[in-house]
Amino acid sequence: MSELIRPTFDVDLIDRYGGEGPRYTSYPTAVQFSERFGPESLLTAIDESNRLPIPADLSLYVHVPFCSSPCFYCGCNRVITRSETAGDEFLDTLAREIALIAPGFDSDRKVRQLHLGGGTPTFLSLEQLSRLMGMLRENFTFAADGELGLEVDPRTVDPAGIKYLYELGFNRISIGVQDLDPAVQTAVNRVQDTAMVSATIGAARAVGFESISVDLIYGLPLQTTAGFAQTVDTVISLKPDRLSLFNYAHLPHLFKGQTRIKTEQLPTPAVKLAIFRNTLNRLLEAGYEFIGMDHFALPGDSMVKARTNGTLVRNFQGYSTHGGLDLVSFGPSAISQIGDSFAQNQRKLPDWRIAIEHEGHPATCRGLTRTTDDRVRADIIERIMCTGQLIYADMERFFQLSFRSYFSDELQRLEALADDGLIEWCTGGFKVTAAGMMYLRAIAKIFDAYLMPHRQQQGRFSRIV
Amino acid sequence: MSDKATISEIGQSETSCEDCSLFNLCFAHDISADEREEINKILKRQQPVERSDHLFHGGQAAKTVSVVRSGSVKSYQLSHEGDEIVSGFYLPGEILGLDALSSEKHSGFAMALEDSRTCEIPFKDFVTMLQSSPKLNQVMLRLLSEEMAETRELLLVVGRLDARTRVALFLMSMSRRLARRNQDPDQFRLTMDRRDIANYLGLTIETVSRTLSALQREEVIEVRGKLVRVLDRPALEEMAMRVDETGRRQATG
Numbered sequence: 231m232s233e234l235i236r237p238t239f240d241v242d243l244i245d246r247y248g249g250e251g252p253r254y255t256s257y258p259t260a261v262q263f264s265e266r267f268g269p270e271s272l273l274t275a276i277d278e279s280n281r282l283p284i285p286a287d288l289s290l291y292v293h294v295p296f297c298s299s300p301c302f303y304c305g306c307n308r309v310i311t312r313s314e315t316a317g318d319e320f321l322d323t324l325a326r327e328i329a330l331i332a333p334g335f336d337s338d339r340k341v342r343q344l345h346l347g348g349g350t351p352t353f354l355s356l357e358q359l360s361r362l363m364g365m366l367r368e369n370f371t372f373a374a375d376g377e378l379g380l381e382v383d384p385r386t387v388d389p390a391g392i393k394y395l396y397e398l399g400f401n402r403i404s405i406g407v408q409d410l411d412p413a414v415q416t417a418v419n420r421v422q423d424t425a426m427v428s429a430t431i432g433a434a435r436a437v438g439f440e441s442i443s444v445d446l447i448y449g450l451p452l453q454t455t456a457g458f459a460q461t462v463d464t465v466i467s468l469k470p471d472r473l474s475l476f477n478y479a480h481l482p483h484l485f486k487g488q489t490r491i492k493t494e495q496l497p498t499p500a501v502k503l504a505i506f507r508n509t510l511n512r513l514l515e516a517g518y519e520f521i522g523m524d525h526f527a528l529p530g531d532s533m534v535k536a537r538t539n540g541t542l543v544r545n546f547q548g549y550s551t552h553g554g555l556d557l558v559s560f561g562p563s564a565i566s567q568i569g570d571s572f573a574q575n576q577r578k579l580p581d582w583r584i585a586i587e588h589e590g591h592p593a594t595c596r597g598l599t600r601t602t603d604d605r606v607r608a609d610i611i612e613r614i615m616c617t618g619q620l621i622y623a624d625m626e627r628f629f630q631l632s633f634r635s636y637f638s639d640e641l642q643r644l645e646a647l648a649d650d651g652l653i654e655w656c657t658g659g660f661k662v663t664a665a666g667m668m669y670l671r672a673i674a675k676i677f678d679a680y681l682m683p684h685r686q687q688q689g690r691f692s693r694i695v
Numbered sequence: 696m697s698d699k700a701t702i703s704e705i706g707q708s709e710t711s712c713e714d715c716s717l718f719n720l721c722f723a724h725d726i727s728a729d730e731r732e733e734i735n736k737i738l739k740r741q742q743p744v745e746r747s748d749h750l751f752h753g754g755q756a757a758k759t760v761s762v763v764r765s766g767s768v769k770s771y772q773l774s775h776e777g778d779e780i781v782s783g784f785y786l787p788g789e790i791l792g793l794d795a796l797s798s799e800k801h802s803g804f805a806m807a808l809e810d811s812r813t814c815e816i817p818f819k820d821f822v823t824m825l826q827s828s829p830k831l832n833q834v835m836l837r838l839l840s841e842e843m844a845e846t847r848e849l850l851l852v853v854g855r856l857d858a859r860t861r862v863a864l865f866l867m868s869m870s871r872r873l874a875r876r877n878q879d880p881d882q883f884r885l886t887m888d889r890r891d892i893a894n895y896l897g898l899t900i901e902t903v904s905r906t907l908s909a910l911q912r913e914e915v916i917e918v919r920g921k922l923v924r925v926l927d928r929p930a931l932e933e934m935a936m937r938v939d940e941t942g943r944r945q946a947t948g
Contacts, residue, residue, distance in 0.1 A: 280888075280889075281888035281889060281890065282889060282920060282921060283885050283889050283892065283903070283904065283907050283918055283921065283923065284889075284904045284907050284908055284911070284918050285889070285904065336900065338900070338901040338904065338905075569920075627924070628919055628922065
């Protein structure tokens with residue numbers, strides 16, 4: 231077991247490497263998806279996936295697209311509603327979607343992971359969540375030791391509800407905290423007091439959830455270094471196993487909800503940097519390990535183990551401990567990854583519903599199938615993002631290529647990053663340095679064939695730091 | 696030669712068997728220069744066959760004898776119930792269609808497992824040559840004898856051996872045949888579906904995958920997609936060797 235590198239934060243590098251970059255939850259990124267990839271392509275990909283010598287086990291994702299009130303920072307695909315019938319209607323369509331897709335998978339392919347995201351999964355009542363789990367268990371075979379997780383809005387679930395979720399089989403929970411400062415909470419329209427957050431985490435721990443994760447966001451309106459430091463200290467005292475520190479990307483031209491955030495209330499870039507640096511240092515001091523990008527975890531957590539022994543992967547939910555799974559996703563805008571194919575559902579709830587209910591086929595509207603070049607680059611990017619190093623022979627083992635000649639341009643462009651101390655050359659490859667850990671995306675970007683200088687990508691990706 | 700055959704992905708299309716990279720493996724290597732000359736005149740080289748397309752169907756009058764030039768092909772029979780029974784896999788340099796020599800009809804089916812190319816000899820010309828060439832006869836006898844031996848081994852495999860031994864034998868057979876083609880014997884692609892492997896070995900698909908997973912856990916092999924890497928060759932050989940020693944005594948698996 232090797233020690234994890236603790237990142238250092240070199241502000242001087244930020245101008246050069248802190249710019250925009252894809253988050254690489256997939257490669258190629260969703261920007262490359264094409265409308266030529268439709269429902270038939272998804273079904274073909276599923277059929278092909280059964281033919282492999284050892285077909286992949288499954289990871290399921292369900293996108294619950296509802297929220298009862300809008301958080302202004304949110305860039306997720308969701309519908310704001312207080313409708314009493316929305317949940318049941320959604321589940322009716324979901325049942326049909328599952329029936330269209332689940333039978334395509336050979337029955338020996340077990341579900342090793344499940345994640346409910348949104349929107350707000352707990353917009354659904356406990357009875358509705360129970361119905362949802364019943365539908366999934368009826369149509370898929372779940373592994374006994376699967377990782378079953380969901381995102382929880384503490385405003386929607388009380389401690390008795392947390393216990394009920396555990397009894398439904400969930401063993402991982404992710405809690406949206408964002409910021410505990412009441413002024414910030416008001417400015418982003420998400421008011422939840424600290425006692426409520428603390429009670430949710432306490433209940434989850436008491437009933438036996440294996441991993442409790444908390445999301446924080448920096449860069450929100452009215453945030454100050456002192457105020458956010460207070461939030462971080464309180465959160466640390468609650469000891470979540472995992473912690474995500476997201477950078478708020480203010481892109482109101484892409485996300486309409488964000489227009490309600492007052493630009494003049496946003497912290498200056500200097501304040502944002504200070505918040506990030508302070509939080510990073512505070513978390514490391516408190517014993518959290520840096521996983522990569524925006525993820526931290528306590529040493530006992532499975533994510534730290536995965537990071538240490540090189541089994542960490544990246545998928546649409548960010549970092550994940552379980553690689554080699556086919557991702558089967560349900561609900562509007564959800565993205566599946568089956569073998570080398572990506573398939574995204576219709577983004578809008580009505581379009582998703584029409585495809586499934588009226589046209590009777592999966593709601594896939596765009597996607598792509600990776601080429602061999604895509605696969606090599608995806609592998610390289612994943613290794614950089616997840617293990618912080620790249621050994622060329624590992625690539626040559628699985629792909630018939632000579633790394634140094636195939637990637638001679640990329641290796642040349644890496645020289646500048648090596649000069650700036652982001653990476654260091656080692657025998658047969660390179661390693662990300664402590665300073666480079668903050669700029670994993672900038673390093674990975676070198677291998678992105680779709681990010682040629684002439685392409686117009688500005689404003690489509692969030693800033694790296 | 697057809698126009699299509701010249702659109703070769705492998706590089707320049709050869710114009711005679713001697714130029715072919717598979718020459719040493721092909722039956723054409725073992726016949727006389729004159730006979731080869733003859734075959735060169737009637738042979739259609741590198742005919743493309745798309746994945747899932749058939750080279751021939753069972754019961755069909757034989758039109759050609761085919762040698763796999765690139766890609767891979769599976770052969771199968773249909774049971775009385777109409778179920779497919781996979782009888783073999785053919786790799787570059789291997790010959791298909793000899794089953795029609797006695798009745799001039801194919802007894803089974805042959806289907807490309809991936810986009811492949813074959814060299815085709817018109818069946819009638821081939822039979823005529825057989826009648827006049829002792830050398831070609833000799834070569835064909837050897838090939839048929841080899842195929843018979845393999846069929847017998849398959850009967851043994853399906854009838855008596857446990858799943859591990861069956862899978863190990865299958866992997867060793869693929870590895871050996873690829874090594875003969877100057878390809879890395881420790882790294883190869885399984886182009887057939889797991890259903891085909893299961894069918895061929897008389898196992899369920901679950902058992903095939905479970906066995907491969909177990910071998911992977913034991914670090915005997917590594918499987919990624921269709922690619923198999925042999926990590927511990929002696930261990931795999933030993934598993935396959937049990938055929939001769941304890942295999943016959945083992946209960947059916």
